[in-house]
Amino acid sequence: xxxxxxxxxxxxxxxxxxxxxxxxxxxxxxxxxxxxxxxxxxxxxxxxxxxxxxxxxxxxxxxxxxxxxxxxxxxxxxxxxxxxxxxxxxxxxxxxxxxxxxxxxxxxxxxxx
Amino acid sequence: xxxxxxxxxxxxxxxxxxxxxxxxxxxxxxxxxxxxxxxxxxxxxxxxxxxxxxxxxxxxxxxxxxxxxxxxxxxxxxxxxxxxxxxxxxxxxxxxxxxxxxxxxxxxxx
Numbered sequence: 001x002x003x004x005x006x007x008x009x010x011x012x013x014x015x016x017x018x019x020x021x022x023x024x025x026x027x028x029x030x031x032x033x034x035x036x037x038x039x040x041x042x043x044x045x046x047x048x049x050x051x052x053x054x055x056x057x058x059x060x061x062x063x064x065x066x067x068x069x070x071x072x073x074x075x076x077x078x079x080x081x082x083x084x085x086x087x088x089x090x091x092x093x094x095x096x097x098x099x100x101x102x103x104x105x106x107x108x109x110x111x112x113x
Numbered sequence: 114x115x116x117x118x119x120x121x122x123x124x125x126x127x128x129x130x131x132x133x134x135x136x137x138x139x140x141x142x143x144x145x146x147x148x149x150x151x152x153x154x155x156x157x158x159x160x161x162x163x164x165x166x167x168x169x170x171x172x173x174x175x176x177x178x179x180x181x182x183x184x185x186x187x188x189x190x191x192x193x194x195x196x197x198x199x200x201x202x203x204x205x206x207x208x209x210x211x212x213x214x215x216x217x218x219x220x221x222x223x
Contacts, residue, residue: 009153032210043117043203043214044156089156093210098144098163101212105155 003027004092006104014112019077021107023090026071030092034101035064035075038087047088048075080111116140117215119204125221126194134189134218136204144207145187146171147179149200150217156203162187194222 005024013019023033031052036044050057050064050073057064063076077084090104120135136145147159148171158171162181176198178190191198199222205212 034211041217041219043205043216046211046213049210099207099210100146100158100161103156105153 001026002105003030003102004090004104006088006090006107008107009105010108010110012110012112013080015082016079019075019080019084019109019111021075021077021088021090021109023073023075023104024071025073025092027092027094027102028071029094029096030102031094032092032099033064033066033073034091034093035062036089036091037084038089038106044089077109080109082111082113085109085111117204117206117213119202119215119218121218122216123219125223126191127223128195130194131190131192132194132220133191134202134204134220136187136189136215137185138187138206139185140206140213141184142206142208143184145181146205146207146212147177147187147189148203148205149173149198150203151200159189159202191220194220196222198222 034049035047037047038044048059048062050066066073087106087108089106091101093099143164146161148156157173160179162168165184168179180188202218204215
């Protein structure tokens with residue numbers, strides 16, 4: 001049973017436009033959410049996170065929105081750049097699980113010049 | 114990936130051979146993890162270690178063993194490799210909320 005779901009396996013956007021990557025979760029115990037970026041032949045790298053007590057966190061071109069009532073979060077990248085082309089993983093954790101991360105399956109983003 | 118190193122980067126094994134994947138960290142974190150990544154399957158947890166001397170099974174532990182002999186190192190052993198273990202293996206360490214990953218080991222079992 002997938003507790004963290006990324007329902008879009010892939011996404012293609014034009015350079016300069018907004019990229020929106022979505023993530024849904026089922027476990028109401030999750031209190032921290034993270035986004036990771038992964039390039040081919042490299043390990044995942046932490047991108048941005050949000051606590052469940054917030055509904056928005058922004059870091060430069062990257063913003064994460066959390067809608068707890070809908071159990072939904074999204075990552076916005078504005079403006080998108082070709083170097084953003086990568087696989088993006090959504091992950092969640094809670095203290096009762098020793099902060100182990102529960103992962104989505106990833107969304108492959110292609111930003112076209 | 115600074116702070117987490119993995120060796121080797123690539124390995125080809127024949128079915129039935131054994132090998133150990135090494136992971137080391139220089140960030141003095143307690144928890145360490147081994148994942149495998151397969152196309153369309155995301156990151157699946159094999160084993161983890163919450164502290165030196167302790168290990169626990171993750172989602173897909175069958176066919177693997179681990180060893181956490183000290184705080185710095187966490188190794189993953191395949192005793193008798195199978196083609197189903199062809200994958201990319203990542204080691205990670207736990208910060209307060211985030212995990213930090215090594216560069217990975219690409220393993221092919223023929």
